[in-house]
Amino acid sequence: MHDVVIVGAGPVGLALACELGLAGCSVLVLEREPGPGSPLRSAPLGRRGLSAASVEAFYRRGLMEPLLTASGDQEVFGTAAPAADEAGAPARPRFVGHFAGMMVDGDRVDVTALPFRLPGPAPEAVVTDLAAVETVLSGQASRLGVEIRRGVTVSAVSQHGESVVARAGTDAYEARWLVGCDGGRSTVRRLADFEFVGTEPQFTGYTMQAALAGPERLRPGFHLTPTGMYLRMPSDGHIAMMDFDGGAFDRSQPLTRDHLQTVLRRVSGTDVTIGEVRLASSFTDRAMQTTSYRRGRVLLAGDAAHIHSPLGGQGLNTGIGDAVNLGWKLAATVHGYAPDGLLDTYAAERHPIGAAVLDWTRAQVATMRPEPHAQAVQAVVRELIGTRDGATYVFERLSGSWIRYDLGSEHPLVGRSAPDFRFEDGSSLGDLMEDGRGVVLDFSTDRRLRASVTGWEGRIRYAAGRAANDLGLGAVLVRPDGVVAWAGDRQPDREGLAQAVHRWFGAAG
Incomplete structure (x- = not known):
């Protein structure tokens, strides 16, 4: 019997497996897909941004350099050793994010207003892809003795006193604890009967890599239009779109070239022509969260516990935050030295974070709607983001600097991510x-x-x-x-x- 069975070998499941393996737990990861490779997980469609909070998590485990290597020539924001200006203030971050497709100018971000930041070797943010993240984490998991079994589809979950069993066909996998990290359509969430509540979608989103005739008709970057939104990425033929159809199309029909072209022409207001479609996928802004992150010996993390639109790249970062918060607490519980109630603090700390992220994405969707009221809000938000305070506020949310757990202390540093304190001998x-x-x-x-x-x-x-x-x-x-x-x-x-x-x-x- 293993200490922990994790269902799902995506970034969240692998990050949790690494934390548990580091603490000496016996861990088995079960993954439905037969192999780790998927074109949708590599750049460009698999491209994701790691926030400062997620970068810190990799850096603190010695995985930052392997991640940068695996990410290749994708972007890194911030400097390895930020300079100081004449007043001694830290150099500004070069990271520029967005709210509802409205870009934030990094020159306007006031780094000195962000809480307890100290210069360190970790970058402010990293643009990578899911394949690179999973390669680094799976390598670390293997070094720590974690077993990963692929091509295993869990079909039943049952709890029996001090253990829990996941069944896949005729095979049974018993552990003291089971964690579902199996994504937005989580099988574990359904089998363990978690309550999943929230709001229904406003749009169907599309991302594709395709050959385009007359691509110059599509301006680079985000563009809110009277009929939706489109984003032309720097990589050749990489386009994202939002069509406010109430989420009706997502996964309901095949993603044909003709359909993608119809949507692109409608939301962009151009007559651009799509040629060969190399890759395409759809998504919605459905925003749902489980009311609890634990039922007996079954826990959830990442998209299994909360789903929302991908606006602002919050999903991956929130999931990694779940994993590092849960890992050491579950390990202490496995080893028998956890103080009373320690495992319960996982949900107490992370559920409010997930709820706040859902509202952050809902606010963006409401602002992006192609109708006069939302367009009036866009004008106000654009002005606010153009101010120093507004840009700093949005950057704080995107970077994860806003996160503070209520640990019952009035000290302003308690509950926050620790600054990278550096001793005079050079160690940090x-x-x-x-x-x-x-x-x-x-x-x-x-x-x-x-x-x-x-x-x-x-x-x-x-x-x-x-x-x-x-x-x-x-x-x-x-x-x-x-x-x-x-x-x-x-x-x-x-x-x-x-x-x-x-x-x-x-x-x-």
């Missing part, structure tokens, strides 16, 4: 987190803080020294997912640190 917080343990950073002169983690060495690393920029702190406790669990001033409260260690890491070993 990111370097200390590759093994998946929590970290106590002690910047104070009071080395008695070490006693607060004595007995937890297998779960928490203690690091002391002067930092290049300690943000006025004396010590910080960082959870394995990179979230600050406790922060102390120049003279840290040892008892407060000890309580935080007990709260998040259980009794001493």
Whole structure:
């Protein structure tokens, strides 16, 4: 019997498998598809943007360089060592995102207004593709002893006391826990009877790579039109479209050249002609979320727990956030040292994030509708995004910098992703987190803080020294997912640190 069976070998399932494998759990991943290769997962149609929050997750596990290599010549935003201006402020990010197809000018983003950011070697964002992400994560999973079985279609899920069984035909796979990471049409979600609620679609979206006659008639970039939206990507023949048909066409009929041409001409207002269609797929903005992320010994993560339109590239990033949040908590539960209620904090922390992402995409869809009221809103939003505060706000949402969990502390850093603190010897917080343990950073002169983690060495690393920029702190406790669990001033409260260690890491070993 395995500790955990994960259904789905996409980025979320593989990221979770890596976190569990790093913590020494026995993990089996079951994937319906017979092989990892798919044209829809490679560039251009498989192209995705990793936000700063997701980049941090790869960086903290030593996977940033392999990901950049696997991504080839796709874009990286930000600098490896951001310069400072004359006032000492961090250099601005070069990342430019969008809200409802309206671009955000990176020159207007005020990086100094973003919470607790420190320069570090990780880029602000990376444009990659699903194939590259899965290649890196599957390689890491294999090195950690995770077993991946492909061509396995789960048809039944049942729970029995201290275990759960996934069945595929005549085969049965038993584990102590099962996690569904099997996408928006999740079989696990249906079989385990999770409630899935939300809003129905407003549009059918299309993405395709095709030969175009007269492509110059389509201007590059996003374009909101009186009849919908189209996006001409830099890569040859890569077009995306949104047709506000209430989602009626999605998956209902074959994606023929004639249909794609009809939609493109309608939403673009041009007579552009489509030749050979090399690849094409459709999607909608249906926005749904499970009311709970756990039923007994079955949990959900990624698109299995929440679906929405792909506007702004939030799906992949939200799923990776789910995986790194759940991984260490489930591992602690498997190994028997999790404090009471630790696993329940997964849903408590991540469900509100998923709900907020659904609303963020709904707001964009409402703004993009081809009707006068929405077009009036577009004019207002365009003006707001053109301001420094507006551009900074949108960038904060796109980068993941807005995320803060309510951990019951008034300290403004607690609950946020930890800055990449760097010691004077050149080592950084990111370097200390590759093994998946929590970290106590002690910047104070009071080395008695070490006693607060004595007995937890297998779960928490203690690091002391002067930092290049300690943000006025004396010590910080960082959870394995990179979230600050406790922060102390120049003279840290040892008892407060000890309580935080007990709260998040259980009794001493």
